[in-house]
Amino acid sequence: MSTDNSQRNAISIRNLVVDYGQRRILSDVNLDIPMGQIMVIMGQSGAGKTTLLRCLLGLKKPTSGSVHILGTDIASASLREINKVRIQMGVAFQGGALFSSMSVAENIQLALREHTNLDEKTIEIMTRIKLDMVNMLPAEHLMPAELSGGMTKRAALARAIIMDPKLLFFDEPSAGLDPSTAAELDQLIITLKNTMRMTIVVVTHELDSIFKIADHIAVMSNGLIIETGTPQQITASTNPEIQGMLNRKPRETIVDTDTHLRRLTGGV
Amino acid sequence: MLKSIENIGAIVISSLEQTGRTFNLLLIVFWELLQPPYRLYPIVRQMYFIGARSLTLIIVSGVTIGMVLGLQFYNILERFGAVDLLGAGVALSVIRELGPVMTSLMVVGRAGSSITAELGIMRITEQVDALECMAISPGKFLIAPKLVAGLLSVPLLTMVFDFVALFGGYFVGVYMFGLPEGSYMNGMTDAIEWVDVRLGLVKSVIFGLLITLICCARGFYMHLGKAGSQGAEGVSSVTTDAVVMSSIAVLFSDFLIGALI
Amino acid sequence: MKRLNLQLLTGIFVMLGLAAFSYQAVTIGGGNFRQQPGYTLMARFDNISGLRPGGIIEAAGVRVGTVSKIEFDPDNYQAIVTLRINEGVPVQEDAIAAVRTQGIIGEKYIKLTAGGFPDLLSDGMQITETESAVSLEELVSKYIFSGSSE
Known part of the structure; x- marks a missing residue:
């Protein structure tokens, strides 16, 4: 049954525990992410979303538990094995993490240059195809410092999909973007799933985009996954904490102005 | 009282950790350098940054130091009626000591600090993570070219520094104080042996490796530092740290090499 | 173009360094490898x-x-x-x-x-x-x- 599971699931996490010094960040996380679908990991700041993502990327060794990605246990694998898996995944980081010394095109080409022996012409064409997909063709020769927030995210996305990965991770796609740019990115993520049949993991706390893009949602709170299910199931959940998160939406704007005001007055 | 002893212990432990990490990084990077693919262009790029871009600074400071030495040595030697030794004095002190040390300190200030800042910023903006996620080793991709370039550039810069400093001393001796040209040149050629040039060369190679290694390690591992010093402030504090540490390393190893060779 | 320029400058730098080195090693250092006849x-x-x-x-x-x-x-x-x-x-x-x-x-x-x-x-x-x-x-x-x- 478990072998069956690992074939249907791109990622399966079992009993994942992560300690950071004395603090327990993740306690006993279990999660299956099915192939070819969009899984959104949501939760408030400090719930452990980022740590979970770092474990999935092999950047953080968990204290215990297993993280099977495409059949390899990232938690116990050697760097060489992890890197074999990493070639099949793409990551778009929150701040873009574009290499500031390289142009947009060079950023996107980097993985191709390092991992394939394609000739210059092919690399250029592939770069343009990916740039076109994210609507960034005119920005090909710009430097990362010259890009706006939305463009940076789109360039990062183009870099993440250059190797046609099976798995795409997206950290806070809409953070720091205006609503229409965020909506554009959401649309892009859905297109990627449909056209390239990618398994996509999105970590975010923006309720708007969660319900637009998610096939499945995992809700995190205090280092635990408290609920998983389809968007309908999550909306119908009776868990008071989840209802709190979902219904805070109208209040969220008030809280936001509040924090905004506090920031303005220097209270932070 | 007990608190302060604890603090001292913590400082000792953390600096030992840091030293360990630094040399561990050296081993990792050299191991990775041996793995294909081999790339030359990144090294050239770093040599341009560390070496070629430092040339003006090195030439200006070299001439100045040479002139200062010429002036001071002349004043001292004149008292003993030994101005013939001016060339020897300038050449010996420049080639054996001042050339490698001054060049390394200049490179620390100009290139070392920006290496640390660059790697630190790459760390806090997740660029290092991004590299790892692309299955590209940051050690090989980011650090190895800098180390090799430092190892090659500092000796080359030192040689340029030595040359212009000798010229500066020559200028002061011959044109300002009217020393016969042959006296300066002969003093120089007679006093300097191949072992002196070799000592300067060995020093500059070691300094070049040391300063780039320390600056790289400080920036690259900045996230492992004190919990309170992350972000932009963290970058600025590790940069200061790297400059101080590599300058001390240069001066201390200068003494060690001098004592051993 | 930019790349060429950079390589050229680096090349000049390396040549300068090597020239300065050989001057010291041969002329001043009075070399063990400069065997006068x-x-x-x-x-x-x-x-x-x-x-x-x-x-x-x-x-x-x-x-x-x-x-x-x-x-x-x-x-x-x-x-x-x-x-x-x-x-x-x-x-x-x-x-x-x-x-x-x-x-x-x-x-x-x-x-x-x-x-x-x-x-x-x-x-x-x-x-x-x-x-x-x-x-x-x-x-x-x-x-x-x-x-x-x-």
């Missing part, structure tokens, strides 16, 4: 105190060669010095090689004094007439010692 002679001394390989050989105050090697002969308790003499400098069979000091505390060098014989020494032969170093300390202590014993 010449020939080698041997000489035995009872005492060379302070003479080192690379030391200068002078004749009439002009530099005519260098000391290339110094060995110790355990049988005779002597120093065997290999002298590298520049080409075109004749050394007669009875020429005298003496270890001297530049000034009072200066470096030791070898002073060659021409002999009267017409026969010249050739590569690998030995200078038989030698004068050992005069040690200042020995002179002084001898003077004090003999002074106090009398």
